[in-house]
Amino acid sequence: MPKTKFLKLKNTVLSESAILRYFSFSLLYVCEGIPIGMMIFAVPAWLAANDKSPMEIAAYLSVLFIPWSFKIVLAPLMDRYTFLPMGRKRPWIIFSQIFLIISFLSVAFVTNPLSNLGVVMVVGFFISFFGALQDIAIDGMAVDIIPAHQQAKANGIMWGSRIIGQSLSLLIGTYLINSIGFSDAIASLSFVVAILIFIPILFRERKGEKLMPWTKGKPSIASKKAQLTNWGSLLKSLYKVILLPTSLCLGIGMICTGSLSGLMTAFLPIFTVQELSWTNTDYSHVYSTATLIGGCLGMVLGGTLIDRLGTKKMILVLLIVISMLLGTFVLFSGYWHITGIIYSFVIIYFISTTLLDIAILATAMKISWEKVSASQFTLYMTLNNLGNSFGSWSLGSLKENLTWTYVIIIIALVPVLAILIYRMIQLKQHSISIKNFNQQEKLNTSII
Numbered sequence: 183m184p185k186t187k188f189l190k191l192k193n194t195v196l197s198e199s200a201i202l203r204y205f206s207f208s209l210l211y212v213c214e215g216i217p218i219g220m221m222i223f224a225v226p227a228w229l230a231a232n233d234k235s236p237m238e239i240a241a242y243l244s245v246l247f248i249p250w251s252f253k254i255v256l257a258p259l260m261d262r263y264t265f266l267p268m269g270r271k272r273p274w275i276i277f278s279q280i281f282l283i284i285s286f287l288s289v290a291f292v293t294n295p296l297s298n299l300g301v302v303m304v305v306g307f308f309i310s311f312f313g314a315l316q317d318i319a320i321d322g323m324a325v326d327i328i329p330a331h332q333q334a335k336a337n338g339i340m341w342g343s344r345i346i347g348q349s350l351s352l353l354i355g356t357y358l359i360n361s362i363g364f365s366d367a368i369a370s371l372s373f374v375v376a377i378l379i380f381i382p383i384l385f386r387e388r389k390g391e392k393l394m395p396w397t398k399g400k401p402s403i404a405s406k407k408a409q410l411t412n413w414g415s416l417l418k419s420l421y422k423v424i425l426l427p428t429s430l431c432l433g434i435g436m437i438c439t440g441s442l443s444g445l446m447t448a449f450l451p452i453f454t455v456q457e458l459s460w461t462n463t464d465y466s467h468v469y470s471t472a473t474l475i476g477g478c479l480g481m482v483l484g485g486t487l488i489d490r491l492g493t494k495k496m497i498l499v500l501l502i503v504i505s506m507l508l509g510t511f512v513l514f515s516g517y518w519h520i521t522g523i524i525y526s527f528v529i530i531y532f533i534s535t536t537l538l539d540i541a542i543l544a545t546a547m548k549i550s551w552e553k554v555s556a557s558q559f560t561l562y563m564t565l566n567n568l569g570n571s572f573g574s575w576s577l578g579s580l581k582e583n584l585t586w587t588y589v590i591i592i593i594a595l596v597p598v599l600a601i602l603i604y605r606m607i608q609l610k611q612h613s614i615s616i617k618n619f620n621q622q623e624k625l626n627t628s629i630i
Contacts, residue, residue: 210378211320211340212346214316215346215349219352221246222246223351224359228462231455239451240574242303243571243575244575251567257561279312282313282372289368292365295365309368318560326387349473350474356462419553424561435600439538439596441570444574449589454524457518473532476535479536493541497545500538501604505601508590511590542566545607551619
């Protein structure tokens with residue numbers, strides 16, 4: 183079949199097919215997981231296996247989390263500027279993935295990475311930057327075109343796909359690092375991203391839009407209505423919705439849960455490799471197994487649990503589970519040498535945290551005002567990533583002054599603090615406020 187005919191198939195429009203949306207976003211979120219699995223999980227374990235100190239590894243992680251904090255600046259740019267004939271977010275996805283490929287390839291020029299950790303941090307920074315840019319665009323497109331009644335199921339599928347992507351990236355990446363070397367292993371991931379870039383290239387957001395700048399098409403009515411045309415309107419709308427009580431509570435809560443994630447991201451490879459004498463391959467196997475189980479359960483059960491329990495109740499239950507798990511792990515400190523104990527702990531933790539992430543993301547998507555959806559949703563993700571960076575950095579300082587037992591006790595207190603914050607979220611009242619905003623917008627438009 184000629185290529186031109188293939189591109190005209192009706193099922194290339196994401197807004198008109200739920201199956202196509204689930205398929206496309208699943209692959210896009212797998213692509214999101216690739217730089218995370220390799221740079222944030224595989225490399226720290228490799229550094230730990232090569233006797234880098236907890237402080238050096240924590241510093242590396244904190245640098246890699248910094249670009250994710252830029253999302254608060256990048257998201258409004260995406261909401262304000264785009265090539266609308268190709269859709270609101272699709273041009274940004276294509277752009278970010280092209281430069282993500284280039285960033286991966288640039289690692290091939292890093293020589294003696296263990297002796298040049300500063301250079302590794304710089305390259306990792308750019309990989310994280312374009313990974314974050316990709317993440318904003320994909321999240322923004324998901325918020326734009328996934329109907330409200332499909333968001334819980336979609337979040338389960340998408341987040342599960344991201345977890346699977348980073349798990350496979352860690353597993354395969356660790357094998358490649360040990361087999362062909364650090365630089366070649368990371369550079370090789372560019373080929374996977376190059377394949378997955380065909381998803382945004384081949385599928386339109388809405389009917390009638392261009393596939394590429396040189397093909398036929400025009401901006402959709404829905405995209406033109408949603409697109410903000412000036413900074414004043416964007417910032418004013420974002421300011422209004424962010425100051426709502428539920429928005430503030432979610433933002434603060436995400437700093438707490440982000441800090442928990444950052445602490446555990448730094449803790450697990452350092453603890454298992456340097457304290458328990460695992461190899462980085464051992465760590466990648468248990469992490470990949472745990473996250474794959476968590477990701478698959480998230481895809482299958484995430485949306486169902488949210489529909490039955492509600493996002494708020496699910497968040498609170500999972501935070502209790504994680505705090506109790508960490509507390510129990512401390513009580514079993516005399517049995518840390520038993521591999522089965524560590525495997526059980528890691529698997530239960532990642533199942534719990536995957537479901538927690540799905541519930542939090544579903545909440546963030548639910549309370550986002552469609553007028554500034556990418557900016558608002560990304561603000562929450564930015565606060566989460568600030569927590570990640572702070573948590574990773576804190577682990578190095580904590581370990582310098584405390585034993586592992588006391589470090590874990592402190593980590594266990596973080597979800598307790600988060601529970602107090604998430605309890606104050608009021609989704610129904612927030613929804614009423616958003617409806618009032620929309621009615622006021624219509625009234626102002628009719629007066630003009």
